Amino acid sequence: MKLKSLNKLVRRDNRSIQHKLLTIFSIALVFIIGVNIAMFVNISTMMNSLERIYVSNLNLDELLSSLGEVHNSMTEYLDTKSSDSLDRYYRADQTFRQYLDMLNTRTVDDEMLMAEKNIYNLSQSYLKIVEETVNAKRGRDVEKYSERYEMACSQYSVVETFIYSLNNALFRSNNREYNVLLTSLKYIELVNIAILIAATMLDIILVYAFTGNIIRPLRNLSDAAKRVSEGDFDVEIEQSAEGDEIGILSGTFAQMLKSIKDYVARLSESIRNENAMKEKELMMESRVKDAQLKYLQAQINPHFLFNTLNAGAQLAMLEGADKTTVFIDNMASFFRYNIKKLDEDTTIGEEFSLVDNYIYILNVRFAGEIHYQKSVDESMLGVKVPSMILQPIVENAVNYGIRDIDREKMIEVSGTDRGDHYELSVWDNGKGMSAERIEEVLSGVYTPGKSASGPGSNGIGIGNVCGRLELYFGRSDLLDIKSDGEDSGTEVIICIPKTEE
Known part of the structure; x- marks a missing residue:
C-alpha cells in the first residue's frame, strides 16, 4: 500500500526529472548519513573508553x-x-x-x-x-x-x-574492564551491522518506489528506439502523461519517427529517379565511346598501319638496310603494344620488352646518346600487371630528367623479387627533383607542360599510372619517387604486391 501511494505521488508530480531525482537521492543520502553518524558516534565512544583503560x-x-x-x-x-x-x-x-x-x-x-x-x-x-x-x-x-x-x-x-x-x-x-568493554563493542558492532542492513534495504525500497515511474517510460522508449534501429518504423509510441522531460521526449520521438517515415519515402522515390537517370547516362556514355572508337578506327586502321610497317621492314631487308629493318620492327612492336594492351593485363616481361623498343627508337632518333641498362629477375617475368606502367615512367625520365643535361645520359631499369613483393625501378642521372615537387607529383597537384603529350609521347603520365595501379591492386601506396635534389638524378619505384594466382 505504501509503494502504491508513493507511485501515485510521483505520477502527480509534474516537476522535472532533475528535481525528482534530487529529491529521491537527497532523502536516501540523508537517511544513510544519519545512520552512519549514529554508528560512528557509538563506536567512537566505545573506542575512547578502551583507549583510556590503560592510561593509568x-x-x-x-x-x-x-x-x-x-x-x-x-x-x-x-x-x-x-x-x-x-x-x-x-x-x-x-x-x-x-x-x-x-x-x-x-x-x-x-x-x-x-x-x-x-x-x-x-x-x-x-x-x-x-x-x-x-x-x-x-x-x-x-x-x-x-x-x-x-x-x-x-x-x-x-x-x-x-x-x-x-x-x-x-x-x-583495567583488564577486567577492558574485557567487559570489548564484549560490549562486539555486541554494538553486530547491532550496527543489523541497523545498516535494515537502513540499506529501506533505502533501496524508497529509491525503487520513486524511480520506478521514471524508468518505466524510458524503458518503453528504449524498446521502441531499438525496433526503429532494426528498420521497424511502424512502432506505436506510448505517450507519457507526465509533464516532465520524459513526456516531452516521448512526443518528440513520435514526431521524429513520423518525419523519418516521410523522409524514407521521399528518399526511395529520389533513388529510383536517380537510378533511372544513371542508366540513361551510362547508355549515352556507352554510345559516345562506341562513336569515338569508330571514329578513331576510321582515322587509323591498325591492321593497315602494321601491314604498312611490315612491308617497309621487308623492303628495307631486300635493300640490305638492316638497321632500318630493326627500327621499323621496333616501331611496329611499340605501336601494336600501345593499341592492343592499354585496356588489357600484361606481364612484367612484356613491359620490359616495350621499354627496350622505346629506348631503341629514341636512340635512333637522338643518335644513341641514351645509355640504357636493365636487369630483371627471371622469376618475375610472367607476373601479371596492368599494361603501360613502366614505359610512361621511362618516358618521363627522358623528357624531364636527362633530355637537357650536358653530361652522359643514363637510364637504368630493374626488376627485383623482394620476397613479399616485386619491385620495379626506373633510375636516371638527370636533373633530379625537390621534395616539394615530388610531393606535388605524387598528390596529383603538379601538371607537366605540353611536351608530355607531344610527339613521341603516349599521353600517359605518372598520375595515370598511379590511378591504374590503385584500381588494379586496390592500394594507393604502390608508387614512390626518390631524389636527393637538383642534379642528383631521380628514381621511381613501383611496388607490385604478390597475390595468389
Whole structure:
C-alpha cells in the first residue's frame, strides 16, 4: 500500500526529472548519513573508553621510569661529581615531580586512589632525602651524604615497591574492564551491522518506489528506439502523461519517427529517379565511346598501319638496310603494344620488352646518346600487371630528367623479387627533383607542360599510372619517387604486391 501511494505521488508530480531525482537521492543520502553518524558516534565512544583503560598503567610506568632516572643521576653525581651528572639529576628531579603532580593527594574512600596518595607522600620524602644527599656531597660533608645516600636507597626501594604494587592492581582492574568493554563493542558492532542492513534495504525500497515511474517510460522508449534501429518504423509510441522531460521526449520521438517515415519515402522515390537517370547516362556514355572508337578506327586502321610497317621492314631487308629493318620492327612492336594492351593485363616481361623498343627508337632518333641498362629477375617475368606502367615512367625520365643535361645520359631499369613483393625501378642521372615537387607529383597537384603529350609521347603520365595501379591492386601506396635534389638524378619505384594466382 505504501509503494502504491508513493507511485501515485510521483505520477502527480509534474516537476522535472532533475528535481525528482534530487529529491529521491537527497532523502536516501540523508537517511544513510544519519545512520552512519549514529554508528560512528557509538563506536567512537566505545573506542575512547578502551583507549583510556590503560592510561593509568602507562602513567605509573612513566613515574617508575622517572624515579629510576632520579636515583641513577644522583648516584652518578656522587661517584663523579661532574656538572653533567648534576644537570641530569636536576632535569630528572623536575620530570619526576611533574609525574607526581598527576597522582591523587586527597583522602578518598578508594583503595587505588589512597595508594596513589601514599606513593606521592613517600616520593616527596624520597626527593627531600636525595636533595640533602646531593647538597652534602657538594658541601664535601662525607659522613652526612653517606648517611643520606643509604636512607635514599632504602626509601627508593619502598617507593618502587609501592608503585609496582599499585600498577599490578590497576592492571588487573583495567583488564577486567577492558574485557567487559570489548564484549560490549562486539555486541554494538553486530547491532550496527543489523541497523545498516535494515537502513540499506529501506533505502533501496524508497529509491525503487520513486524511480520506478521514471524508468518505466524510458524503458518503453528504449524498446521502441531499438525496433526503429532494426528498420521497424511502424512502432506505436506510448505517450507519457507526465509533464516532465520524459513526456516531452516521448512526443518528440513520435514526431521524429513520423518525419523519418516521410523522409524514407521521399528518399526511395529520389533513388529510383536517380537510378533511372544513371542508366540513361551510362547508355549515352556507352554510345559516345562506341562513336569515338569508330571514329578513331576510321582515322587509323591498325591492321593497315602494321601491314604498312611490315612491308617497309621487308623492303628495307631486300635493300640490305638492316638497321632500318630493326627500327621499323621496333616501331611496329611499340605501336601494336600501345593499341592492343592499354585496356588489357600484361606481364612484367612484356613491359620490359616495350621499354627496350622505346629506348631503341629514341636512340635512333637522338643518335644513341641514351645509355640504357636493365636487369630483371627471371622469376618475375610472367607476373601479371596492368599494361603501360613502366614505359610512361621511362618516358618521363627522358623528357624531364636527362633530355637537357650536358653530361652522359643514363637510364637504368630493374626488376627485383623482394620476397613479399616485386619491385620495379626506373633510375636516371638527370636533373633530379625537390621534395616539394615530388610531393606535388605524387598528390596529383603538379601538371607537366605540353611536351608530355607531344610527339613521341603516349599521353600517359605518372598520375595515370598511379590511378591504374590503385584500381588494379586496390592500394594507393604502390608508387614512390626518390631524389636527393637538383642534379642528383631521380628514381621511381613501383611496388607490385604478390597475390595468389
